[in-house]
Amino acid sequence: xxxxxxxxxxxxxxxxxxxxxxxxxxxxxxxxxxxxxxxxxxxxxxxxxxxxxxxxxxxxxxxxxxxxxxxxxxxxxxxxxxxxxxxxxxxxxxxxxxxxxxxxxxxxxxxxxxxxxxxxxxxxxxxxxxxxxxxxxxxxxxxxxxxxx
Amino acid sequence: xxxxxxxxxxxxxxxxxxxxxxxxxxxxxxxxxxxxxxxxxxxxxxxxxxxxxxxxxxxxxxxxxxxxxxxxxxxxxxxxxxxxxxxxxxxxxxxxxxxxxxxxxxxxxxxxxxxxxxxxxxxxxxxxxxxxxxxxxxxxxxxxxxxxxxxxxxxxxxxxxxxxxxxxxxxxxxxxxxxxxxxxxxxxxxxxxxxxxxxxxxxxxxxxxxxxxxxxxxxxxxxxxxxxxxxxxxxxxxxxxxxxxxxxxxxxxxxxxxxxxxxxxxxxxxxxxxxxxxxxxxxxxxxxxxxxxxxxxxxxxxxxxxxxxxxxxxxxxxxxxxxxxxxxxxxxxxxxxxxxxxxxxxxxxxxxxxxxxxxxxxxxxxxxxxxxxxxxxxxxxxxxxxxxxxxxxxxxxxxxxxxxxxxxxxxxxxxxxxx
Numbered sequence: 001x002x003x004x005x006x007x008x009x010x011x012x013x014x015x016x017x018x019x020x021x022x023x024x025x026x027x028x029x030x031x032x033x034x035x036x037x038x039x040x041x042x043x044x045x046x047x048x049x050x051x052x053x054x055x056x057x058x059x060x061x062x063x064x065x066x067x068x069x070x071x072x073x074x075x076x077x078x079x080x081x082x083x084x085x086x087x088x089x090x091x092x093x094x095x096x097x098x099x100x101x102x103x104x105x106x107x108x109x110x111x112x113x114x115x116x117x118x119x120x121x122x123x124x125x126x127x128x129x130x131x132x133x134x135x136x137x138x139x140x141x142x143x144x145x146x147x148x149x
Numbered sequence: 150x151x152x153x154x155x156x157x158x159x160x161x162x163x164x165x166x167x168x169x170x171x172x173x174x175x176x177x178x179x180x181x182x183x184x185x186x187x188x189x190x191x192x193x194x195x196x197x198x199x200x201x202x203x204x205x206x207x208x209x210x211x212x213x214x215x216x217x218x219x220x221x222x223x224x225x226x227x228x229x230x231x232x233x234x235x236x237x238x239x240x241x242x243x244x245x246x247x248x249x250x251x252x253x254x255x256x257x258x259x260x261x262x263x264x265x266x267x268x269x270x271x272x273x274x275x276x277x278x279x280x281x282x283x284x285x286x287x288x289x290x291x292x293x294x295x296x297x298x299x300x301x302x303x304x305x306x307x308x309x310x311x312x313x314x315x316x317x318x319x320x321x322x323x324x325x326x327x328x329x330x331x332x333x334x335x336x337x338x339x340x341x342x343x344x345x346x347x348x349x350x351x352x353x354x355x356x357x358x359x360x361x362x363x364x365x366x367x368x369x370x371x372x373x374x375x376x377x378x379x380x381x382x383x384x385x386x387x388x389x390x391x392x393x394x395x396x397x398x399x400x401x402x403x404x405x406x407x408x409x410x411x412x413x414x415x416x417x418x419x420x421x422x423x424x425x426x427x428x429x430x431x432x433x434x435x436x437x438x439x440x441x442x443x444x445x446x447x448x449x450x451x452x453x454x455x456x457x458x459x460x461x462x463x464x465x466x467x468x469x470x471x472x473x474x475x476x477x478x479x480x481x482x483x484x485x486x487x488x489x490x491x492x493x494x495x496x497x498x499x500x501x502x503x504x505x506x507x508x509x510x511x512x513x514x515x516x517x518x519x520x521x522x523x524x525x526x527x528x529x530x531x532x533x534x535x536x537x538x539x540x541x542x543x544x545x546x547x548x549x550x551x552x553x554x555x556x557x558x559x560x561x562x563x564x565x566x567x568x
Contacts, residue, residue: 004512004566005566007511008508008566008567013566013567017503039505039506039507039523039537039538040523040528040537041507062505062537063507064505064506065504065505065508066507068505121511123511124511
């Protein structure tokens, strides 16, 4: 039960029930769709870029608690960040999710640390990273929908 | 001498000794995350009794060789065991002859075989293939591929909100252009048992052959292909407590005899020269290459095992399990059942308000309960009910009322976490 409580922390449940930065951005200049065929989750990321800085970001789509909260917290974290910072944050986030569960979790910055419990649930790593992969596709302006498979 | 004491009359339910039967399945003693395994994912695949495991061990340790080839003893013994397995399938389905039993890799290959042989032979531009809105992807995609190749049209029989076929709509869709009806016997996503006998009769009145997808049905209901009068019936060994990689296509001899071969190779020929090849007789004509010998023999062992218990007994017991589960889950606030047909078996698809099925699956797993969360390879069914996925508990005869209760209390735990 404690691992479940670690996974479904209050912050995650809060962002699942009341996702932030939710809905399309009309002025978006970058956009991409992501799909996790395993659970049917779909997410769309909208971006307004100012040079290499994310001026505004939002997401839309339905999914599980982990993928929805991850998208919501990602948008909160990345607003105002430049591309180099985004890349570092994703690397740290990814390392935290896929690290050896017997070792202490690699630190992730700020609120993203609430996802440290995910590494005990390898089947759920894709849920947590779907929005981040979709973000990368949006930054590259990929035309084809991306997939976690 | 006649005893004066009348023995108690056992109901079918009372005569199914589940505690003893569970002993036959080594995996059911496993613990998952420190909890006793509660395996409720039987619609995805079933667990294997010791008799099935032993049959493969015995083959490989005592008499394994290739079939239909050698004059040596082992080849003869393997061939006898392989062909005996075919006879077991024949009697299991009540087919007229063992020539009508083709071993395949599974249900999917059986349907592809019919689509690529019978389908390519009989379907022309503008013809129609009729399937239902509750088909598994395996009974959709092979027909889409055939229709794309031939310029034919895939038509879909609609279902109601309970997940039942709309028979009047079905009747309207049977047309002069319909070349085949493909229908699932028992829906893996909804649990609906379709009125296939009636549907087959309606198709036959118009001279249209019918393929029945029995993957989900054979472990739960007695199937008699002659009384159904279906033209093709397909199923997989692994859902019937047998191994993966083996399945069965039953086809009426009159169809199989006129169908072109599916794959070419060894065993499906009588003679080969570079000028001309003469194909083998049924059923070998459709079994190119060295077959899944161990799989077929172990499937035979699984059929023996199931028949010893009796499918009528199994069906009666599972009906009680499903009824109990349905009633208990319906009492929980915030639960929506997907698939509420009057005639149902073994499958309970559900949603918990405010919780994604994937999260339900993760939380139940930590309680030792294995269910499926997802679209169950039936995305059009999910679309019909306007949901991306469901959580699905699916039962076998080795599940108990106590396991159903564990499921119910874990669902309450899910709600607690998400409250």
